[in-house]
Amino acid sequence: MLQKFLILQFAIFVTLLNICRFTTIECSTLILKDKPSLMKGTLRILLIGLSMLVVNNASAQDPQLSQNFANPILLSPAFAGLQDQNKVYFTHRNQWPNQSANYQYSATGLEVSLGKINSGIGILVATDKQFSSLQTNNLTLQYAYHANLNEKTLLSMGMQGSLVFRSLDYSKLTYGDQLNRFIVNGSLASTTDPLASQYVNAIHYGDLAAGLLLNHANYWVGASVHHLNRPNQSLIRSSDQLIAPKYALMGGISIPLSEGKSLRPALYLKNQGAFSQLDWGTSLQLDPLVIGLWYRGLPISKNSAESSSRRESLIGLVGIQNNRFSFGYSYDFTVSGLGVGSGGAHELSFSYTLNWDFGQRKSYQRYRQSFACPKF
Secondary structure, three states: OHHHHHHHHHHHHHHHOOOOOOOOOOOOOOEEOOOOOHHHHHHHHHHHHHHHHHHHHOOOOOOOOOOOOOOHHHOOHHHOOOOOOOEEEEEEEEEOOOOOOOEEEEEEEEEEEEHHHOEEEEEEEEEEEEOOOEEEEEEEEEEEEEEEEEOOEEEEEEEEEEEEEEEEOHHHEEOHHHHHHHHHHOOOOOOOOHHHHHEOOEEEEEEEEEEEEEEEOOEEEEEEEEOOOOOEOOOEOOOOOEOOOEEEEEEEEOEEEEOOEEEEEEEEEEEEOOEEEEEEEEEEEEOOEEEEEEEEEOOOOOOHHHHHHOEEEEEEEEEEEOOOEEEEEEEEEEOOOOOHHHOOEEEEEEEEEOOOOOOOOOHHHHHHHHOOOOOO
16 A cells, blocks of 8 residues: 555656746847836846846756755656665756746656666656746656676666657747837837747757766765767757757765764766866765765866856755655755845655566675665
């Protein structure tokens, strides 16, 4: 009964997730509608327009998370089934809540270990939304094979395929010619912009990724590549907006301190087009409490101005975990030019270990449950 209840809860999670992603709209002439007074409306539209320009210049970047390792199959398909456990994951992030151009992202994942064939599979459902008009939904399937190198070391090789649905609600957008008339007389007439007829309401495409992970009792290191096929996510007819491949390196070590206590420093370096980012920090495990401090940015640069612009946030984490479940909360303290007025970012994570058993591995492979895989 418990298993059926958990399966039902997972299905409800997937159904109710109606949330968001970090992505862009191709045309910076699109702005969100608003209906306040003339002065306030004009100011608000201009601010939103500036935000749209900033996001558009950022190009198509993947969503970013602060609790990177709370739902590890989001990082790489090589994590699927790695620890001989079957888990349900949930992650939600609300970034820049005080800004008009805020982002939200939610993901639910199921990880299944197939011990008899040294494999694991993962299923992910993710939804993200930018403003109130642009939404992307992903359904992802993963497979990983685990090759044992010795009693305490294995190599995991994973691949994944995703079906992505992207849509834009044009009823909530305003074009440049409408903005001009709004500033003059406060009304929003229908647009005559020829670009309006070039947009499509929704698209879908396939997306591919792969990853490698070397896992040892005391350390782990991995690499992944997302968007191998460079799919086109443009919402304009006869136009291309190819998603740049995202290359990532990750690794960490586990430093035992005493019974139930350990220090787990880790890093996550990624590059996507002209965008690069480094997350590094550590978590302190004091069973059942977990606390952590992370830094996001690339502060090392020959150009001091460029170095300053790459500083993004300090991240504080607190959570609890045991053999059955984990729960974490983190907050991003913004140190970039956006400042504290952006509202930073709030992130929640939850995981639950299921009592499913698909067959045990060889006896020495059970070491895997105590390997140095990251927790948060």
